[in-house]
Amino acid sequence: MKEQLKELLQQAQINLSESQIEQQLALVGLLDKWNKAYNLTSVRNPKDMLTRHIMDSLAIRDYLHGQRFIDVGTGPGLPGLPLAIAEPDKEFVLLDSLGKRIRFIRQVCHELKLTNVTPVQARVEDYQDQQKFDGVISRAFASLNDMLSWCEHLPGENGRFYALKGLYPQDELEQLPQQYKIESIEQIKVPGIDASRHIVIISKRS
Numbered sequence: 001m002k003e004q005l006k007e008l009l010q011q012a013q014i015n016l017s018e019s020q021i022e023q024q025l026a027l028v029g030l031l032d033k034w035n036k037a038y039n040l041t042s043v044r045n046p047k048d049m050l051t052r053h054i055m056d057s058l059a060i061r062d063y064l065h066g067q068r069f070i071d072v073g074t075g076p077g078l079p080g081l082p083l084a085i086a087e088p089d090k091e092f093v094l095l096d097s098l099g100k101r102i103r104f105i106r107q108v109c110h111e112l113k114l115t116n117v118t119p120v121q122a123r124v125e126d127y128q129d130q131q132k133f134d135g136v137i138s139r140a141f142a143s144l145n146d147m148l149s150w151c152e153h154l155p156g157e158n159g160r161f162y163a164l165k166g167l168y169p170q171d172e173l174e175q176l177p178q179q180y181k182i183e184s185i186e187q188i189k190v191p192g193i194d195a196s197r198h199i200v201i202i203s204k205r206s
C-alpha cells in the first residue's frame with residue numbers, strides 16, 4: 001500500500017514527508033477497521049480508499065488560501081483529515097451532525113496525534129464560532145445553493161467556499177444567488193480515478 005500511495009502522490013505531484021505518508025496510511029487502516037462496525041463509508045477496499053478518499057481529498061490542497069478552515073458535512077473526516085495531515089500548520093474544524101462520525105474523527109486525532117483538528121458535532125446551520133474561517137470546504141454535502149445558505153455565517157471577509165464536485169455542476173451554478181461570485185472552477189485529474197472531478201471556488205460579493 002505504501003508504494004502505491006507514493007506512486008499516486010508522485011503522479012499528482014503532491015509532496016508529503018515519510019511521516020505524513022505513514023499517517024495517511026494509518027488513517028486508511030482506521031477507516032477500514034471502524035467501517036466494519038460503524039459503516040462510515042461505502043468504499044470497502046483500502047486500496048480504493050487511497051484513491052477515492054486520500055487522493056481525492058488532497059486534490060484541493062494547492063487551492064486553499066489562508067490558515068483556518070472548516071470542513072462541513074465531513075462524514076468520517078473527508079476531505080478534512082487528509083488535508084490536516086498534509087498541512088499541519090493550518091487549522092481545521094471538522095463538522096458533522098452525526099455523533100458516530102465525530103467519535104471516529106476524535107479517535108483518529110488521538111491515534112495520529114493531530115493537534116490542528118477540532119471535531120465538532122453540530123448541524124452547520126446552528127454552529128457559531130467566535131472566529132471566522134478563511135475557507136469553508138465541502139465534499140458530497142449539498143447543492144451549492146443549500147451549502148451557501150446553510151454556511152453563509154462561517155467565512156470571514158475574504159473567506160472562500162471550496163466545493164468538491166463530480167461532473168461540472170452547470171445547473172447548480174445557474175442558480176447561484178446574486179450575492180456570490182465564482183472565483184474559479186478547476187477541473188482536476190485525480191490519479192486512480194477515471195470519473196470527472198471539479199473544485200468550485202466561490203466568494204461573497206463585497
Ligand SMILES: C[S@@+](CC[C@H](N)C(=O)[O-])C[C@H]1O[C@@H](n2cnc3c(N)ncnc32)[C@H](O)[C@@H]1O
Binds near residue numbers: 125
Ligand atoms: C454524503 S456524506 C459526505 C461525507 C464526506 N464529506 C465525504 O465526502 O465522504 C454527507 C455528510 O453530511 C452530514 N450532514 C448533512 N447535513 C448536515 C448538516 N445540516 N449539518 C452538518 N452535517 C450534515 C451527514 O451527516 C453526512 O455525514
